[in-house]
Amino acid sequence: MNKLETTIHQFQSLDDDFRLDLLLDYAEKLPVLPEKYQAAKDIGLNRVHECQTPVYLWVEVEQGKVKIFADVAEEAPTVRGIVSILVNSLTDASPAEIENIPNDLLFRLGIGQRVGMVRIQGLSAILYRIKKEVEKQLKSDHLDS
Amino acid sequence: MKDYAYPEVLVSTQWVEEHLNDSDIRIIESNEDILLYKKGHIPGAVPIDWQADLQDQATRDYVTKEEFEQLVSKKGISNDTKMVFYGDKSNWWACYAFWAFKLYGHEHCVIMDGGRQKWEAEKRPLTKDNPQHPLAKYEAKEKDMSIRAYRAEVLYHSKSGKPMVDVRSPEEYSGELLHMADYPQEGAMRGGHIPGAVNVPWEMAVNEDGTFKTREELEKIYLEEQKLDPKRTTLAYCRIGERSSHTWFVLTYLLGFPDVKNYDGSWVEWGNLVGVPIDRNV
Numbered sequence: 221m222n223k224l225e226t227t228i229h230q231f232q233s234l235d236d237d238f239r240l241d242l243l244l245d246y247a248e249k250l251p252v253l254p255e256k257y258q259a260a261k262d263i264g265l266n267r268v269h270e271c272q273t274p275v276y277l278w279v280e281v282e283q284g285k286v287k288i289f290a291d292v293a294e295e296a297p298t299v300r301g302i303v304s305i306l307v308n309s310l311t312d313a314s315p316a317e318i319e320n321i322p323n324d325l326l327f328r329l330g331i332g333q334r335v336g337m338v339r340i341q342g343l344s345a346i347l348y349r350i351k352k353e354v355e356k357q358l359k360s361d362h363l364d365s
Numbered sequence: 366m367k368d369y370a371y372p373e374v375l376v377s378t379q380w381v382e383e384h385l386n387d388s389d390i391r392i393i394e395s396n397e398d399i400l401l402y403k404k405g406h407i408p409g410a411v412p413i414d415w416q417a418d419l420q421d422q423a424t425r426d427y428v429t430k431e432e433f434e435q436l437v438s439k440k441g442i443s444n445d446t447k448m449v450f451y452g453d454k455s456n457w458w459a460c461y462a463f464w465a466f467k468l469y470g471h472e473h474c475v476i477m478d479g480g481r482q483k484w485e486a487e488k489r490p491l492t493k494d495n496p497q498h499p500l501a502k503y504e505a506k507e508k509d510m511s512i513r514a515y516r517a518e519v520l521y522h523s524k525s526g527k528p529m530v531d532v533r534s535p536e537e538y539s540g541e542l543l544h545m546a547d548y549p550q551e552g553a554m555r556g557g558h559i560p561g562a563v564n565v566p567w568e569m570a571v572n573e574d575g576t577f578k579t580r581e582e583l584e585k586i587y588l589e590e591q592k593l594d595p596k597r598t599t600l601a602y603c604r605i606g607e608r609s610s611h612t613w614f615v616l617t618y619l620l621g622f623p624d625v626k627n628y629d630g631s632w633v634e635w636g637n638l639v640g641v642p643i644d645r646n647v
Contacts, residue, residue: 240399240400240403241403243400244400244403244404247400247404295398295401295453295482296398297398297400297401297403297404298398298399298400299398301400334399334414334416334417335399
């Protein structure tokens with residue numbers, strides 16, 4: 221079981237109210253966007269357009285490990301929470317692990333009813349974006365070498 | 366407040382802070398983002414979630430009178446409690462909760478002008494403590510259908526050429542999009558609007574700080590530009606009836622239209638109905 225699956229399992233084992241508490245914990249521990257990406261964010265680069273709430277996302281692959289950096293406004297704790305789950309659970313994963321995550325994984329968090337399925341769809345777009353970005357970077361690394 | 370038709374339905378953030386401990390008021394937070402309340406709310410405020418609390422998924426309708434009574438009694442609300450609603454997104458969801466309380470016949474309801482955004486901007490107190498209010502006794506009335514329209518009435522209304530306001534975005538009104546831009550596009554088979562409806566996106570009624578525009582500004586938008594007539598029965602709709610409850614509030618209380626109904630079936634119903642016309646002309 222990888223880190224993301226473990227997190228999803230943890231969500232599934234809780235009742236509704238504790239699930240939201242846990243999601244809020246995640247929202248509060250989303251790491252601050254590194255300085256190097258701040259300027260790009262300020263001019264609107266790397267925005268995930270499928271999300272109504274502004275979400276900015278950067279993916280790096282270095283020495284076989286994936287790093288994810290994101291920024292979401294504090295006024296949108298639900299979206300922040302889910303992005304934070306992805307950032308915390310997928311950082312340091314291998315590209316192969318990322319590739320093998322089922323696309324519908326976020327639907328299994330058990331918060332679809334409360335968050336609204338439409339919102340979960342938007343958030344699933346973030347997972348998709350991470351996968352595509354990892355794939356793209358592996359390809360360009362391959363061409364470079 | 367700003368010369369509105371019924372200025373008593375709005376209270377300021379200042380007023381709320383001064384009345385936090387009044388025993389005859391209950392503050393209700395209603396948001397789109399389900400975590401905002403947990404992140405911190407006005408001391409003493411209780412949450413109401415439009416989906417989890419007010420809707421019965423099995424019947425695709427509002428909860429029964431008895432369920433509503435149970436819900437609000439547990440939150441320490443009795444028939445004469447003065448309800449103060451506030452929330453995120455310029456009180457969009459707060460207006461929806463306000464409308465729902467009116468549907469069950471609750472008399473004293475007010476909106477905190479500026480909502481959560483203004484309260485936070487002014488750095489007023491927020492807490493994570495969950496308030497415990499003593500169980501109250503509540504008796505709801507039968508649903509007040511004078512503020513709610515069903516599809517048959519909407520069809521008749523449209524065919525009779527009576528006024529309607531579509532409060533969605535211009536792209537949804539024209540049929541280009543089925544939901545607001547950047548939201549997943551789902552829910553309706555067809556895009557467009559109900560024949561005869563004018564388009565006034567709901568957020569036209571609010572300022573950047575989340576407060577309502579002045580009566581003069583609102584009259585310019587709804588009466589002068591869109592030629593809506595306070596003397597005529599007017600229907601408001603959006604995608605699922607929440608954004609339109611905001612406009613229902615504006616027309617009814619700020620501009621004093623005596624007969625406004627919210628069509629809560631809205632576009633997800635109309636866009637899918639067999640045998641009813643739509644319009645895509647702008």
